[in-house]
Amino acid sequence: MRVPVRASLQEIEEYKPGKLVKGAIKLSSNENPLGPSPKVIREIINRLEAGELNLNVYPWEKNEEELRDEISRYVGASARIEKDNVVLGAGVDGVLDTLAKIFIANGDEALIPIPTFSLYESLVKIAGGVPRYVKRKSGGNFDIPVKDLISLCNEKTKLIFISSPNNPTGNCIPEDEIREIIESVDSRAMVVIDEAYAEFAGLSLVNLVTEYENVVVMRTFSKAFGLAGLRVGYGIIPEWLTSPYKKVAIPFSVNSIAIKAAIAALRDQAYLRKTVELVKHERAFITENLRRVFKKVYPSEANFVLADVSPAKSAVVYAELMKRGVIVRDCSSFRGAGDSFIRVTVGTREQNEKVVEALI
Secondary structure, eight states: OOOOOOGGGGGOOOOOOOOOOTTSEEOSSOOOTTOSOHHHHHHHHHHHHTTOSOTTSOOOHHHHHHHHHHHHHHHOTTTOOOGGGEEEESHHHHHHHHHHHHHOOTTOEEEEEESSOTHHHHHHHHTTOEEEEEEOBTTTTOBOOHHHHHHHOOTTEEEEEEESSOTTTOOOOOHHHHHHHHHHHGGGOEEEEEOTTHHHHTOOOGGGGGTOSSEEEEEESSSTTOOGGGOOEEEEOOGGGHHHHHHHSOTTOSOHHHHHHHHHHHHOHHHHHHHHHHHHHHHHHHHHHHTTTOSEEOOOSSSEEEEEOTTSOHHHHHHHHHHTTEEOEEGGGSTTOOSSEEEEEOOOHHHHHHHHHHHO
């Protein structure tokens, strides 16, 4: 006889990653088309060959501190972010998981503007909480109805998730609007700002962490830095939250190779600029060409573009593209997105031309 699992798991759907099919162009998971910096690869190989990366021992605390130092310099030039404001996780997912465990108990609530990254609601439910959804304004560019969100905040609200740029819609929240949310909820709830795609937007809200005690900003090395396979993410948090975070976070969640790779990636800013410039240039190209095919293609500040394929269904367009060796994201799995949106990751010019050719 099987041991029963928690009843709440019945309400949770499995995470659906972008498919990977041999020989097909994968533009479904918002990965970096250039991959990591060659300097990152050389750094790891050289350290392994020199015996400086001992894989038989746990990650050294001093190496974690070195990475946190590099991150604080990277994000803190204009925001006074210190090493003690930086925490690590296995991707943004790891940071999210820890925050949910810190703040959500049975019956607590989290506010989630939808459509957005599905993991927010899953982690809230796993922790015993209740996600409450705020529908984004679909008539424009999926802006957040700030007044509606604030009105839903009550004594049970512990977390508010804001993805900026938002996945899958690609838009950012203006700073004045996020400030209104932060100041309205005050100490009742933590406002969690997910900036996984911030490098492509050219703007950040990380400065708010030093102004307010109820703000967390999350970033990742999976997108602009091309290290998705190594799973390195980080949070910029108010200093008072550091101790609770360390109590709850899984020990050694970021491995030794990932730590050294992330440090090397941060030190190659020229390669980062090259990646961002490519994405911005190709984002404009693919947006312009998608508009030749579909009536509505949304402006994006991320490394992907959202298109409304109606009157067709997204599942049909997805399947037809897959037959032609192109994999995009059918967004019908995103709560509140409906059944007519596809998300296309920005690739290289060769990849993007093949996408446009397949669509036409």
